[in-house]
Amino acid sequence: MTGFRATVVVREPADCPIADVSATTDDPITSVTRSRVATDGTVVEEFGVTAGSSVETVDTSTQAELTSVQATDREEIYRFERESAADCACEVIERTGTPLSSVRAQNGSLLLTFRTLELEEIANIVDSLRARFDGVLVEELTQDHEDDSSDRVIVDRDLLTTRQREILETAHELGYFEYPKGANATDVAEELGIARSTFTEHLAAAQTKLLDALLEE
The missing domain is CATH 1.10.10 (Arc Repressor Mutant, subunit A)
Structure with a gap:
């Protein structure tokens, strides 16, 4: 069985605290985790930034309250809560039935990585994102193979x-x-x-x- 791995960039995610914070830090945000509270639909998110980053002073577009939950010499972990939102890029992808492999942020953009079995699924996901956000691009697209043979495509x-x-x-x-x-x-x-x-x-x-x-x- 073969499949595809895609990374889609959303350069202008709406009301995303993690993207907002990444616009103020020198290093990318690479550790993002999320959990949904089933009773009321609240989403709890955590992300890590390089130690010493001035996250507390960031005025996010959603006014989310960022709480420091752990700090080491190398990394600081922050947590915030938000309501489940139709304009959340991560949720747009997950509503298609495709789980996210990783969520990253850099320079105010989100980088969302996921896997699919069909290229058509990637096209549908990109269309869904473009219906809500500006600046949606496929940054990376790779295919896994059972053997070392290549699957070349010539594009005119x-x-x-x-x-x-x-x-x-x-x-x-x-x-x-x-x-x-x-x-x-x-x-x-x-x-x-x-x-x-x-x-x-x-x-x-x-x-x-x-x-x-x-x-x-």
């Missing part, structure tokens, strides 16, 4: 319009896809001389074409 670059290729190339050159980011959406849009919304629309369209090419039998 002519599938992309000249403008879409220019936007992808400019975003790549400016470091838009890197972590930490070398440029944000506004920076790339300014370099191209277009509106930020136009940039994100072209980028999403280009990525959809590339993903569709991978899905073809």
Whole structure:
């Protein structure tokens, strides 16, 4: 049996305390755990940051109360509670029946990793996220094999319009896809001389074409 492992970046998650905190810290947040209280639907989350980070002074968009639960010389663990929300990127994925393998945050973005058996499932998840959030991109897509044989797919670059290729190339050159980011959406849009919304629309369209090419039998 083979399967796929995907990491999807949500650059503008709505009302996410963990993403808000990651925008103020130098190091990424890599240890995120969640638990749902069955009686009232409250979600309890914990995350770790490098020791010495000024988390207490962060004014999160949700006004969540962050409580320090553990501190060592290397890491500090914080906990907060929130109501189950339809606009939570993690819950959008989990409502499709796909569990998350890991949740990370860096520079205000969420990096959500999950596994599926079919590429179509990844496309559906990306569509669901894009229906609620801006700046949703597939950062990594890999496939596991039973043996060492490869499964090569040739993608015709002519599938992309000249403008879409220019936007992808400019975003790549400016470091838009890197972590930490070398440029944000506004920076790339300014370099191209277009509106930020136009940039994100072209980028999403280009990525959809590339993903569709991978899905073809």
